[in-house]
Amino acid sequence: MEGYITTENYRASTKMSNSKPENLDCLKIPRNSTGAFQLLFHDGKTNQIVLNQQFVLPNNLNVNTYRVDIESDLKVSAHLVDYYQDEQGVYYADKILEEKEKTYTGDRMAPIYVEIPIDQEQKPDKYKVKIRLMFAPLIGSEKCILEKELIVRVLDYTLPQKITKDFNLNIWQQPSNLARTFGVEPWGQKHRQLIKEMAQSLSNLGQKAVTVIGSEIPWKGWFSYIVKDYPANLFEYSMIQIHKNKKGNIECDFTQLDQYLDIMMSAGINQEIDLFGWLGVWQAPFFPDVKGLDYPEPIILRYLDDECQEFAYLNTKEQLEQYFKQVVTHLKEIGVWTKTYIVADEPKVNALDVFKKSIKELKKIIPDAKLKVTFDKEKALEALSSDIDYLVTSFNCTCQHPELNSNQFYVCNYPDKPNTFLSSDLLETRLLPILAYWTRTDGLLRWAYNCWPENAITDIRYNTNNLPTGDLCLVYPSTSGHLLPSLRLKQLYRGIEDFSLLKKAEQINYEKTQELVVELLHEEDPKKWMQDSHLSRLDLFRTTDEQFKKFRQALLKIIE
Numbered sequence: 001m002e003g004y005i006t007t008e009n010y011r012a013s014t015k016m017s018n019s020k021p022e023n024l025d026c027l028k029i030p031r032n033s034t035g036a037f038q039l040l041f042h043d044g045k046t047n048q049i050v051l052n053q054q055f056v057l058p059n060n061l062n063v064n065t066y067r068v069d070i071e072s073d074l075k076v077s078a079h080l081v082d083y084y085q086d087e088q089g090v091y092y093a094d095k096i097l098e099e100k101e102k103t104y105t106g107d108r109m110a111p112i113y114v115e116i117p118i119d120q121e122q123k124p125d126k127y128k129v130k131i132r133l134m135f136a137p138l139i140g141s142e143k144c145i146l147e148k149e150l151i152v153r154v155l156d157y158t159l160p161q162k163i164t165k166d167f168n169l170n171i172w173q174q175p176s177n178l179a180r181t182f183g184v185e186p187w188g189q190k191h192r193q194l195i196k197e198m199a200q201s202l203s204n205l206g207q208k209a210v211t212v213i214g215s216e217i218p219w220k221g222w223f224s225y226i227v228k229d230y231p232a233n234l235f236e237y238s239m240i241q242i243h244k245n246k247k248g249n250i251e252c253d254f255t256q257l258d259q260y261l262d263i264m265m266s267a268g269i270n271q272e273i274d275l276f277g278w279l280g281v282w283q284a285p286f287f288p289d290v291k292g293l294d295y296p297e298p299i300i301l302r303y304l305d306d307e308c309q310e311f312a313y314l315n316t317k318e319q320l321e322q323y324f325k326q327v328v329t330h331l332k333e334i335g336v337w338t339k340t341y342i343v344a345d346e347p348k349v350n351a352l353d354v355f356k357k358s359i360k361e362l363k364k365i366i367p368d369a370k371l372k373v374t375f376d377k378e379k380a381l382e383a384l385s386s387d388i389d390y391l392v393t394s395f396n397c398t399c400q401h402p403e404l405n406s407n408q409f410y411v412c413n414y415p416d417k418p419n420t421f422l423s424s425d426l427l428e429t430r431l432l433p434i435l436a437y438w439t440r441t442d443g444l445l446r447w448a449y450n451c452w453p454e455n456a457i458t459d460i461r462y463n464t465n466n467l468p469t470g471d472l473c474l475v476y477p478s479t480s481g482h483l484l485p486s487l488r489l490k491q492l493y494r495g496i497e498d499f500s501l502l503k504k505a506e507q508i509n510y511e512k513t514q515e516l517v518v519e520l521l522h523e524e525d526p527k528k529w530m531q532d533s534h535l536s537r538l539d540l541f542r543t544t545d546e547q548f549k550k551f552r553q554a555l556l557k558i559i560e
Contacts, residue, residue, distance in 0.1 A: 087464035164206025168443025215277030220284035232453035280344025422470030
């Protein structure tokens, strides 16, 4: 049996060309932070790995069972990691499990993600972590077949209490998908509990914005009704219920909206509200529009007619105006309108006139509306940027147009790297906040936190011709009814730590801090990072763990 102690960012996979893990002898951890590493075991055979002392038999009695025993004076938390398949048929370790036992086939390593939380009171010193791999025969005494040891050095430096506060992170949420995936009633008690869990997960990461869906299916389910390579239902529904009273007036029920805002803000996500479905609504093939709607946006708003108790759709500009004004009035009454942006997603170059008309109509109805738009096309950016209050640009647009001072950049189904795909090197994900620092956007936007296809417990592939596997989520659903983190999520948090340290270091020694970033990136001019809008230069964004270690140590040296 081969066993390795290796870095937290190693990506185990079934790729034939997968690199051999480097042995990790010493792990340095600042106080008030969590260090991590991975254990990997492999002997080319199918094995069951157990992390606790529970007696568990594999389904096949010919499969060997091995128990991992970890001993340390420090608090240690160990988790098995599950594999997911990408569009090329390669399996990558990514989902951090709750279960304490799992069977791994012989074509892959058995990965264990180990975390060591260090509080601010921990004495700076060297500590040992001892690992034993015990062979557990079906009926017989255990035998230790492998021993490993890791030295943990707790540093005499304490990370700030709110390490994520300065990084402007915005990952869009999919609350309808959350209920659908777990099979619970939308906005019922179980759904609200899941939303609380999602909110806390995002808050721990440093999320700043709340996603509010203000019309029905604004993204048209990302075409899941016609894309059938893998089953998916990705429709997102409005959080605001509408009915028409017996006098013919539109009235709104804000119960679901208020519940969502309350949960997210109670978790500390209170800097910004992103209101979707009023601008840049997707026009999808074969999808019907509301008949007779005299408005430039194909907005779908469903209401219940109190008179006949039948559902219908708002289909006049006057009705839309009533709806918009009621929503804005409510947001003002609860004190959040000043932090609310009406958001549009990637205006199309061939529909710029319609988009400008939509802005004009919206501003007539809501003169003080603030607009936030994501741009992936330079022509659209050039045509519309002067009309937008909050610019978010794709990675390529950010690189090519630093003069626009975008508030955030984003990655989606491109560029090829750096990105957060299942197949991406985990250090690409860690690098993203550092790139935000260097491009002075100081923030990152990602379009999907939990946009899961139907079988996401075992398979997250969907529309793989356009969406590389992993683009749809950073967390996973579990069989127990909870959200599970990914290795990608853990590395994003590590990168946000780096961002915070950069901000602190530049206040002490700006020139040296900039030198460290240039050394890490190899190319300081963002305009030279991309070959085209989708492909980055082959020689860039291939940063190694050793380079990151030196980078982190140098930052801490400046700060200490």
